[in-house]
Amino acid sequence: xxxATIQLETLACPSCMQKIEGSLKALDGINHDTxxxxxxxxxxxxxxxxxxxxxxxxxxxxxxMGYEVIKIKVK
Numbered sequence: 001x002x003x004a005t006i007q008l009e010t011l012a013c014p015s016c017m018q019k020i021e022g023s024l025k026a027l028d029g030i031n032h033d034t035x036x037x038x039x040x041x042x043x044x045x046x047x048x049x050x051x052x053x054x055x056x057x058x059x060x061x062x063x064x065m066g067y068e069v070i071k072i073k074v075k
Contacts, residue, residue, distance in 0.1 A: 001031070003075045004055065006044040009068040014039055016067070023061045029053035 011017060017037040024030050024037075024044070029052025036045045048058065059069050 001047050002050045003034075003047050004045070004058065005073045006046075006058070006062070007070040007072075008042045008044065008062065009070060011037075011039050011042045011067075019065050020044060020062060020067060023065050024058065027053050027057060027061055030058075 008020075017039050021035060021037045024035060024046065025032055027048075029049040031047040031049075034045070034047040037043075038045070044062070046058075055072055055074060059072065062069055
């Protein structure tokens with residue numbers, strides 16, 4: 001299990017959080033209990049199983065929703 005903090009472009013509204021959260025929850029390997037989309041800081045924090053989903057797939061899910069990923073930090 002790995003942890004990621006993802007810095008996004010500024011989120012325009014709270015519904016953006018819900019869109020991103022729904023898109024990420026649809027990916028196999030995302031831990032739903034640790035997934036947090038933070039409107040005020042425009043960050044996403046999550047844990048994921050790297051044998052089921054990779055960082056590129058996570059970034060792709062976010063960009064397909066129309067949001068720009070600025071930086072991803074994985075531990």
